[in-house]
Amino acid sequence: MKEQILQLDRHDDFTSARDKMGWAQTERVLLVWPRRGRVLTRRLDLVLLHRHAATLGARLGLVTEDSEVREYAGELGLPCFDSVEQGHLLHWRYRKPRAIPIREPNGHTAQRLSEEPLPLPKFPRLKELSHTLDRFIRPAIFVLALTALLAVGLMALPTATITLVPRSQDLTLTLPVIASLEQPTSNGSDQSHSDQTIHLPARELAVEIESTLRIPTSGVVEVPAARAIGTVTFTNIVGQGVRIPRGTGVRTTSGSQARFVTTQEVELPPGRGVSVSVSVQAVDPGPQGNVSAQQINAIDGPLSLQLAVINSAPASGGGVEERRAVTEADQASIREQLLAQLEVSALADLASRLTPTEMLPPDGVAISNILAETYDRFPGEQSDALALTMRIRATGIVLDEILVRDLAFQQLARQISPEIFMVPDSQSYSRVTEPVIDSQGRIVFEVLVAARVALRFNAAQIQLQVRGLPSEEASRRLNAVLPLQNEPVIQVQPEWYPLLPWLPFRIDVFTQMEGR
DSSP states (O other): OOEEEEEOOTTOOHHHHHHHHTTOOOSEEEEEOOSSSOOOOSHHHHHHHHHHHHHTTOEEEEEOOOHHHHHHHHHHTOOEESSHHHHHHSOOOOOOOOOOOOOOOOTTSOOOOOOSOOOOOOOOOHHHHHHHHHHHHHHHHHHHHHHHHHHHHHHHSOEEEEEEOBOEEEEEEEEEEEEETTOOSOOOBOSSSSOOOEEEEOEEEEEEEEEEEEEEOOEEEEEEEEOOEEEEEEEESSSSOEEEOTTOEEEESSSSOOEEEESSOEEEOSSTTOEEEEEEEESSOSGGGOBOTTOEEEEOSGGGGTEEEEOSSOBBOOEEEEEEEOOHHHHHHHHHHHHHHHHHHHHHHHHHTSOTTEEOOGGGEEEEEEEEEEESSOTTOBOSEEEEEEEEEEEEEEEEHHHHHHHHHHHHHHTSOTTEEEOTTOOEEEESSOOEEOTTSOEEEEEEEEEEEEEOOOHHHHHHHHTTOBHHHHHHHHHHHSOBSSOOEEEEESTTOOBOOSSGGGEEEEEOOTTO
16 A cells, blocks of 8 residues: 655644645555654644545544644544554554535525615705704804914914933843744743743754765785795606696695796606796785795696696795775774764855844754765775765754844833833844853853933923923923933023913923934
């Protein structure tokens, strides 16, 4: 039975899971939940995936340890397994999803428009209408005229503008930040006064990188380098003349087995006991060809029935030379070096994939899996160099620093009471410590946020305190009751009028920060 196995990630939702299922033409689809994190925990997600699998003509099975997901799956008739292997071995108890009910439209809700003409409105008689309008229009005209006169009077009254520069001070706050892959959403900071830590989610990036490294080998092996040479004597044992071709093989029969070949062609005259000396060379290079006298005593091939052979002198000259070779230490060293290079490359690759507002701690990159590892030489093999090709999958934990900054400013704003305001464009943000990865795999660091704050003035109270006063007296009173950076600036219109307006709404109060 055809089966498709789909691995879910911790960030998957219904849409991405459905896209992974695609248009699979298999009889069974097995969704595997991640070991860490919780995904697709809503009953609705399983209902929709169940229906989508049925649309594809496939049965849906789940591999998960999430008790809530397993409970929903049991209600929907979806088989659940502890592992993929168990899904292959056990029988699938499967129930088809319920069909979506189709509601028929209610035909009684639609009504036909009446074809009868609408009745024409009935208007009062013109005379009655004239009396009604006359009764309401005259008072309205009077009210409008009176309002116009009051407006002209108010326009003629004096106005005043008071500009105040409040005294400001710096407010700073140092906040710990913890970003974790298990954190589902940003919760700003802990609401308790003892802990103002900002908690927010991090996301994981993954990349696959392949590279090859070559290093010189450090081992030494002895390699056969020269062939031993010597002289053998062939003796005729049949009485007939014999031609001994070049390359005739002879060998030892005791001690270390060594084979030799003749280096020249000779003719052995007829006659028993007739002999001839021929030079020989060892077949294999190395010291195994160095044999003592009387050791070469056998002939290969049919000539052994016609001739006897012996070396009256030792064969010598076979030797070895030292050459570089691969050691296990070389393999360990090149592996360590290549992993370090791949980690640096992975950091650069992941950094290039970040958005402008994201950051990646240098120690937040880890090699999660070695996909391929191939050495071109084995330990003990002769070679001047060792090469290793490796393909890895590296992951990094990424954090959106703009989100950190916004949450930090929100926490700073919570420290300000309602009667205090934050001076616009005075906020600043900086890191106190660089982000690092702790033992729990979380990004931790500290940030510093600061802003200038000042007292929020109550314009209505100020208007009541200075109305009808001379400008000098109003300035002294405001200096006495308000924390001001500079002297108040009071302007009265018209300029010749000696007092501030008596009506509070004719006095405008503006707050201006120093340097603006």
